[in-house]
Amino acid sequence: MFLENSITRQAIVVEALVDSLALPTTTDPGRLARILDFVFSYSKTSLLKGLTKGVTGLASLGHSNISLAAQASTALSLPFLFALCLSGSRSTPGVTFFNAGGQYYFLSKIDLAKFLIYTSLVLNPVANTIITYLHPSDEYFIGVNAKKVNEKDVQINKTLLTIDENGFGGSKINTVAPYTVLQTLIYKAFNEAFVKESIGLNLTVTKPVNPFSVCYGAVDVLSTCVGPAVPTIDLVMQSNDVFWRIFGANSMVRIKKKDVDVWCLGFVDGRMSWTDSFRGVVDQFFACVALKLHQV
Structure with a gap:
């Protein structure tokens, strides 16, 4: 094997x-x-x-x-x-x-x-691994149709969210990547929307810490029962009533070292070459995902 x-x-x-x-x-x-x-x-x-x-x-x-x-x-x-x-x-x-x-x-x-709210798993017809290349993927994909920040649509080309006939695109659940990885165009639009909504919370971006692009001084970020007080993020599935809401505890990463103490948005740029628009789970948070095997 x-x-x-x-x-x-x-x-x-x-x-x-x-x-x-x-x-x-x-x-x-x-x-x-x-x-x-x-x-x-x-x-x-x-x-x-x-x-x-x-x-x-x-x-x-x-x-x-x-x-x-x-x-x-x-x-x-x-x-x-x-x-x-x-x-x-x-x-x-x-x-x-x-x-x-x-x-x-x-x-x-x-x-x-x-x-719990449920969504169907999506089968990627083409795997991108060495072992199963050109065969259906063994990985788990979900049908993300839109992204929202503070319940406002992020303006993106939604064709990037779907899997094409060559297996590119789509939204994969991946526990190997330490942070959520977004395709470059989605990443830029998402960051802009998040920063814009953060202004209403009196948050101003500060010098970022690699590999992140959006960071805020920890002293300026309030704490709540669902983590840092930052805009909510919604991954909308098959309808507006079915979505995965991500609060600050799930979306932000605390970086505290030497003279740096910031909260950073835990999403990274996958560059244009990445095959999936949404990968991984954000580090430093607790999440549960229930999956039905072979139900695609």
């Missing part, structure tokens, strides 16, 4: 192994669910080059039938879905729930599942 590092594009042929895997259950604490004939592999540590410091392995969560999520669903005869929660802490890990459509309890046992 093939293994590929999506950062360096290095791929190697490795031997597939079969063993049993046991995972803890949420419905019956202390009980383990066994996955028999679990397919996995190993490689040299050089394949981890370019990934976050401390990473010791990779877990496949894509559309592939041998991904960890798909194998768990098949072995347990349960729905093909999982929820991925990314931690905003450098010391506290996140969590992944397999086959769980809820409940997701947060803050004094509030079931977040009751408030």
